[in-house]
Amino acid sequence: xxxxxxxxxxxxxxxxxxxxxxxxxxxxxxxxxxxxxxxxxxxxxxxxxxxxxxxxxxxxxxxxxxxxxxxxxxxxxxxxxxxxxxxxxxxxxxxxxxxxxxxxxxxxxxxxxxxxxxxxxxxxxxxxxxxxxxxxxxxxxxxxxxxxxxxxxxxxxxxxxxxxxxxxxxxxxxxxxxxxxxxxxxxxxxxxxxxxxxxxxxxxxxxxxxxxxxxxxxxxxxxxxxxxxxxxxxxxxxxxxxxxxxxxxxxxxxxxxxxxxxxxxxxxxxxxxxxxxxxxxxxxxxxxxxxxxxxxxxxxxxxxxxxxxxxxxxxxxxxxxxxxxxxxxxxxxxxxxxxxxxxxxxxxxxxxxxxxxxxxxxxxxxxxxxxxxxxxxxxxxxxxxxxxxxxxxxxxxxxxxxxxxxxxxxxxxxxxxxxxxxxxxxxxxxxxxxxxxxxxxxxxxxxxxxxx
Numbered sequence: 192x193x194x195x196x197x198x199x200x201x202x203x204x205x206x207x208x209x210x211x212x213x214x215x216x217x218x219x220x221x222x223x224x225x226x227x228x229x230x231x232x233x234x235x236x237x238x239x240x241x242x243x244x245x246x247x248x249x250x251x252x253x254x255x256x257x258x259x260x261x262x263x264x265x266x267x268x269x270x271x272x273x274x275x276x277x278x279x280x281x282x283x284x285x286x287x288x289x290x291x292x293x294x295x296x297x298x299x300x301x302x303x304x305x306x307x308x309x310x311x312x313x314x315x316x317x318x319x320x321x322x323x324x325x326x327x328x329x330x331x332x333x334x335x336x337x338x339x340x341x342x343x344x345x346x347x348x349x350x351x352x353x354x355x356x357x358x359x360x361x362x363x364x365x366x367x368x369x370x371x372x373x374x375x376x377x378x379x380x381x382x383x384x385x386x387x388x389x390x391x392x393x394x395x396x397x398x399x400x401x402x403x404x405x406x407x408x409x410x411x412x413x414x415x416x417x418x419x420x421x422x423x424x425x426x427x428x429x430x431x432x433x434x435x436x437x438x439x440x441x442x443x444x445x446x447x448x449x450x451x452x453x454x455x456x457x458x459x460x461x462x463x464x465x466x467x468x469x470x471x472x473x474x475x476x477x478x479x480x481x482x483x484x485x486x487x488x489x490x491x492x493x494x495x496x497x498x499x500x501x502x503x504x505x506x507x508x509x510x511x512x513x514x515x516x517x518x519x520x521x522x523x524x525x526x527x528x529x530x531x532x533x534x535x536x537x538x539x540x541x542x543x544x545x546x547x548x549x550x551x552x553x554x555x556x557x558x559x560x561x562x563x564x565x566x567x568x569x570x571x572x573x574x575x576x577x578x579x580x581x582x583x584x585x586x587x588x589x590x591x592x593x594x595x596x597x598x599x600x601x602x603x604x605x606x607x608x609x610x611x612x613x614x615x616x617x618x619x620x621x622x623x624x625x626x627x628x629x630x631x632x633x634x635x636x637x638x639x640x641x642x643x
Contacts, residue, residue, distance in 0.1 A: 216274035219334030222326045225265040226338060258386035259307040262342055266300035267324035275329040287319035287339075299324065308344055308386055318342045345467060348384035350432040352471035360420055360479045362525040369525035370419040371477070375430060378473045384434040392437060396427035396472075412437075418477045420526035423556055426475045433468045479556035481525045487550060487562035488518030494571045495542025495605035520550035520562055528554040541637035542605035543570045572638045574602040578631055586624060598631055607636040 193210040269277045280299035284306070285292055294303050308318040322338040356378060363369045375393035382389050392412035412431050493502075502513045514534065522530050531551045538544035546566035553559040579596025600608050613630045620626040 216272070216328065216330035216332060218272055218274075219332040220269055220271045220275075220277045220326045220328045222267050222269040222277075222324060222334050222336055224267050224322075224324060224336040224338040258344070259305045260342075260344070260346070260385075261302055261304050262306050263302050264300050264322050264338070264340065267326070267336060267338070269299065269326050271328065272332075277326050278329045279327040281325040281327075283323040283325065285321040285323055287321060289321055289337075293320070299326075306342055308342065344386045344434070346385050346434075347467040347469040348382055348389045348432045348434045350430060350469040350471040351379065351381040351383075352430050352473045353378055353380045355474045355476060357476045357478060358418055360418070360423065360477065360481070360525055362481050368420060368527065370417050372415050372417055373428070373475065374415045375413070378428065378430045379432070382430075382432045382469075382471075384432075384467075386434060390433045390436055392431040392433070394429050394431070396429055418475070420479060423477050423479050423526070426477055428473045428475050430471050430473055431468055432470065433466045435466045437466060479526050479554065482557035483522055483524035483528050483552040483554050483560045485520050485522040485530070485550055485552045485560045485562045487520045487548075487564045490565045490567070491517050492567040492569065495538075495568055496571055496573075496602070498538075498542065498546075498568050499604045514546065514548060514566065517548070517564065517566060520552075520564075522550070522552040522560075524552070524554050526554050526556065528552050538568055540607045541570045542568060544568050570605055570637060572606070572635070574600060574606045574608070574635060576600050576633045583623075595629065598633055600633070605637070609634040609636060 193212055195208040195210055196205060197208070198205040264282065267280075267282075269280070271277050280297070282296050282298060282300055283292055284294040284303050294306075296303065306318075306320070318341065320340050320342060322340055323335055324338065325333055325335045327333050356373075358371050358373050360369050360371045373393070375391035378393060379389075379391055382391075392414060393416050394412045395416060416428065418426065502516075520530070520532075522528060529552070531553075533549050533551075535547045535549075536544075537547065546568060548564040548566070549561060550563075551559050551561045577599040579598065582593070582595050584593040584595070598610055600606070600610075611632045611634075613632070615628040615630070617626040617628070
């Protein structure tokens with residue numbers, strides 16, 4: 192309030208006038224968002240804010256469907272103005288288009304609660320918002336600045352694995368070396384994520400040449416794994432559960448010689464931050480439930496003479512399989528196997544009997560399979576005998592008795608021959624000192640038909 196006094200000295204008059212002077216502050220305080228490069232004291236280098244925790248439950252009561260969390264936004268920088276300081280702050284969370292006010296907090300920065308990620312998130316698994324900082328001075332002036340942010344879900348999925356799963360080798364190769372495919376998703380036992388569906392990869396926990404210096408040690412992740420016969424038994428597998436499709440975010444490590452069946456495959460690197468993941472271990476029981484099959488050659492029949500003339504003597508002399516001419520067994524199995532061969536000859540003294548050839552196939556995982564070929568040997572009685580002719584001998588004192596001969600047996604290989612004789616002595620004989628009548632008896636025990 193200013194009082195003016197005007198005096199006219201000539202007229203001796205004066206006049207008093209009151210003037211009201213108003214000093215107005217019509218400018219809002221000076222503020223800047225945390226990313227303003229001119230605000231040197233504030234070292235904020237990114238607009239990506241992580242959700243550190245998610246709310247306990249969704250309105251529906253299904254914790255698997257919750258895709259929201261709490262975020263802390265940094266404070267803006269405020270300097271007031273030449274007239275007054277900042278008297279108050281309001282921080283607001285707006286939709287990305289700036290059309291909808293979502294939350295308000297009465298402070299400079301702070302926590303927004305239950306911030307949702309959009310249902311149709313892109314593969315970046317983030318949601319865009321605008322944080323609006325509003326500052327007020329004592330004169331009622333207001334300034335505002337906007338900070339675009341992207342809210343990322345950093346909550347890893349919950350990995351739930353089958354503790355033990357069984358995988359049977361298939362019959363893709365009847366000559367051994369078959370395999371079976373195990374899909375990563377088949378190891379899942381209810382894994383879930385707070386923000387939607389989950390994706391699966393798996394890796395064998397076997398050495399593949401990787402080292403601790405690489406991003407993820409000793410793991411090569413694939414959508415499916417192949418197990419073959421040489422891996423029958425317990426195998427440890429790690430299931431990788433991700434909250435987004437991993438395909439765009441995998442890169443190969445520099446070295447192509449890490450193993451993993453000779454292929455670089457898909458490797459996680461520490462450079463990506465777009466997906467959250469978790470792991471669990473599974474024991475895979477790789478089994479071979481297909482027993483081997485062995486097929487023997489057909490049974491055969493041969494005569495005793497054929498056996499002795501063709502198989503027994505010639506082959507035994509050179510140490511070969513005497514019965515290779517009768518064929519060999521054929522075996523099939525989905526995995527590698529061993530085949531053992533044995534032969535048993537069971538013939539009586541007359542050449543009747545059997546030759547038993549046995550093959551046993553073993554794949555080490557199932558009961559051995561076997562088959563037997565029987566070669567029947569039958570007796571053929573085609574023998575005959577030639578008897579010695581009559582003999583006239585001269586007796587001389589002191590000399591041994593002369594050789595009167597004996598029967599000759601033909602085709603006796605498969606016979607059991609017994610030879611005997613009986614002499615009848617005649618002391619008085621015309622034209623001789625004496626005469627002996629020798630009666631020969633030849634008995635074949637194989638047909639009991641004496642011939643003499």
